[in-house]
Amino acid sequence: MSDYKGRIGNLIRDARKHRGLTQSQLAELLGTSQSAINRIEKGHQNLSLEMLARIGSALDSEIVALGAGPTHLRVNGPTTLSGSIEVKTSKNAGVALLCASLLNRGRTTLRKVARIEEVNRLLEVLTSLGVQTRWLNDQNDLEIIPPADLDLAHINEEAARRTRSVIMFLGPLLHRSDSFELPYAGGCNLGTRTIEPHMSALRPFGLEVKATDGAYHASVNRAVEPGRPIVLTERGDSVTENALMAAALHTGTTVIRNASSNYMVQDLCFYLQKLGVRVDGIGTTTLSVTGVASIDVDVDYAPSEDPIEAMSLLAAAIVTKSSITITRVPIEFLELELAILEEMGFRYERSEEYRALNGETRLVDLTTHPSELHAPLDKIHPMPFPGLNIDNLPFFAVIAAVAEGQTLLHDWVYENRAIYLTELNKLGAQVKLLDPHRVMIEGPTRFSGAEVVCPPALRPAVVILLAMLASKGTSVLRSTYVIHRGYEDLAERLNQLGASIETFRDI
Numbered sequence: 001m002s003d004y005k006g007r008i009g010n011l012i013r014d015a016r017k018h019r020g021l022t023q024s025q026l027a028e029l030l031g032t033s034q035s036a037i038n039r040i041e042k043g044h045q046n047l048s049l050e051m052l053a054r055i056g057s058a059l060d061s062e063i064v065a066l067g068a069g070p071t072h073l074r075v076n077g078p079t080t081l082s083g084s085i086e087v088k089t090s091k092n093a094g095v096a097l098l099c100a101s102l103l104n105r106g107r108t109t110l111r112k113v114a115r116i117e118e119v120n121r122l123l124e125v126l127t128s129l130g131v132q133t134r135w136l137n138d139q140n141d142l143e144i145i146p147p148a149d150l151d152l153a154h155i156n157e158e159a160a161r162r163t164r165s166v167i168m169f170l171g172p173l174l175h176r177s178d179s180f181e182l183p184y185a186g187g188c189n190l191g192t193r194t195i196e197p198h199m200s201a202l203r204p205f206g207l208e209v210k211a212t213d214g215a216y217h218a219s220v221n222r223a224v225e226p227g228r229p230i231v232l233t234e235r236g237d238s239v240t241e242n243a244l245m246a247a248a249l250h251t252g253t254t255v256i257r258n259a260s261s262n263y264m265v266q267d268l269c270f271y272l273q274k275l276g277v278r279v280d281g282i283g284t285t286t287l288s289v290t291g292v293a294s295i296d297v298d299v300d301y302a303p304s305e306d307p308i309e310a311m312s313l314l315a316a317a318i319v320t321k322s323s324i325t326i327t328r329v330p331i332e333f334l335e336l337e338l339a340i341l342e343e344m345g346f347r348y349e350r351s352e353e354y355r356a357l358n359g360e361t362r363l364v365d366l367t368t369h370p371s372e373l374h375a376p377l378d379k380i381h382p383m384p385f386p387g388l389n390i391d392n393l394p395f396f397a398v399i400a401a402v403a404e405g406q407t408l409l410h411d412w413v414y415e416n417r418a419i420y421l422t423e424l425n426k427l428g429a430q431v432k433l434l435d436p437h438r439v440m441i442e443g444p445t446r447f448s449g450a451e452v453v454c455p456p457a458l459r460p461a462v463v464i465l466l467a468m469l470a471s472k473g474t475s476v477l478r479s480t481y482v483i484h485r486g487y488e489d490l491a492e493r494l495n496q497l498g499a500s501i502e503t504f505r506d507i
């Protein structure tokens with residue numbers, strides 16, 4: 001019995017850390033004392049079901065759900081990987097296209113969609129609005145049929161709050177309704193992520209949004225139209241997507257300046273073209289969109305492969321000093337990353353280029369060779385595309401940890417992401433946080449197994465998993481929902497390459 005209480009205490013501690021709360025902060029949310037939380041976490045306290053439910057809701061985590069507790073991974077290392085693995089389509093194009101399907105009154109079929117939790121949350125939201133969605137086969141083809149009228153009053157708030165992508169409903173919805181509400185967007189906990197750029201991009205289409213009581217209250221003034229080019233205040237991916245979607249159903253030509261030309265934006269542009277929207281300037285920072293008054297077509301689109309998953313697999317091969325073949329790598333979105341890796345001494349071969357199913361994106365197969373890496377001469381920092389991808393930066397932390405010498409990583413983008421990289425120290429790395437945006441990494445590292453709770457951010461969580469593959473002994477990575485948010489069957493697929501990763505639950 002006391003063991004049972006201890007296990008529940010551990011679950012609560014993990015969920016609290018995952019939310020980034022101290023014991024005192026959780027106590028405050030529950031109207032109790034820090035010492036009570038301490039007793040609960042140590043398993044020294046009887047808990048009523050009601051208290052468990054309150055803790056669960058304060059931590060946004062179901063503490064006790066029969067057979068459905070959080071999943072953890074047990075990793076036995078060190079591993080050498082071998083064989084071949086195919087890159088899946090991207091999370092970020094997947095979610096953008098799900099939002100964009102709301103522009104179309106006809107049926108959208110998306111091919112080979114990544115079957116990940118972020119997509120599942122958006123599908124739950126779409127279903128709650130009355131959209132019919134259906135997985136068609138084990139190839140992950142997905143059919144989406146919107147209703148004549150969306151049931152915005154019954155939006156699944158719980159699902160919506162767990163993803164940031166719901167913010168991309170603003171662009172399509174402003175054409176469907178004069179006033180509507182959306183719950184606040186979630187996503188990775190990376191510090192404050194402003195939505196103001198979205199507002200200033202959509203204001204020219206008459207959208208006004210007030211954010212109060214946990215919701216965005218949107219109203220649309222149909223008399224307002226973009227009279228001059230829309231200049232994005234940030235070259236963000238989802239803000240560009242929102243502006244594109246708003247422009248798609250605006251008759252006339254809208255010019256969007258300082259647009260992101262990143263991979264998910266390009267996939268959205270190709271999809272819009274299939275819907276009959278004219279988009280010029282794809283791949284550049286000035287997009288010109290000639291919209292149509294209504295869209296009602298049955299359309300089929302295949303988003304491209306995920307450059308971030310490809311980078312994750314490259315990092316897996318590098319830290320485990322393995323030779324593997326990674327197929328369907330969207331090379332045009334990974335060229336800079338590979339150039340830096342080459343400078344660091346990474347050896348690999350690449351095949352001839354071929355096209356993704358969207359007929360546009362250039363793909364290659366890469367075969368990695370075990371390489372002795374050294375630190376790069378200059379610091380590594382991300383930039384909007386064609387710079388080094390912002391979501392790829394964390395993978396350079398674990399790569400730098402196996403390289404000889406000192407590497408400086410500068411994540412100017414996110415307030416809270418670099419700090420999670422210091423979790424690598426639990427496995428023996430030397431990652432020094434210089435300030436909230438910069439880490440200095442000293443290699444090479446002899447990783448050794450440890451227990452780590454997933455940080456509340458997708459990429460840093462995967463980085464820790466990859467270091468565990470290279471760690472001697474057994475490691476445990478707890479509460480892995482955040483990884484499933486962006487990767488399909490990652491552990492199983494790494495196991496097919498020879499890793500030893502077991503998935504388990506506490507209760």
Ligand SMILES: CC(=O)N[C@H]1[C@@H](OP(=O)(O)OP(=O)(O)OC[C@H]2O[C@@H](n3ccc(=O)[nH]c3=O)[C@H](O)[C@@H]2O)O[C@H](CO)[C@@H](O)[C@@H]1O
Nearest residue numbers: 092095165193194234235236237238239264390391413414
């Ligand atoms: C669903 C989706 O597609 N998510 C991606 C998208 O999120 P998303 O488009 O939502 O990114 P954000 O709007 O949160 O931007 C990321 C951060 O960069 C800052 N910023 C961005 C652009 C800029 O020119 N200047 C600037 O300062 C923002 O203030 C923010 O702090 O883009 C991020 C940055 O590539 C990626 O990490 C996310 O994976």
Ligand SMILES: C=C(OP(=O)(O)O)C(=O)O
Nearest residue numbers: 164187188391458459486
């Ligand atoms: C930050 C990320 O995602 P999101 O925008 O969905 O939080 C990511 O993909 O690394």
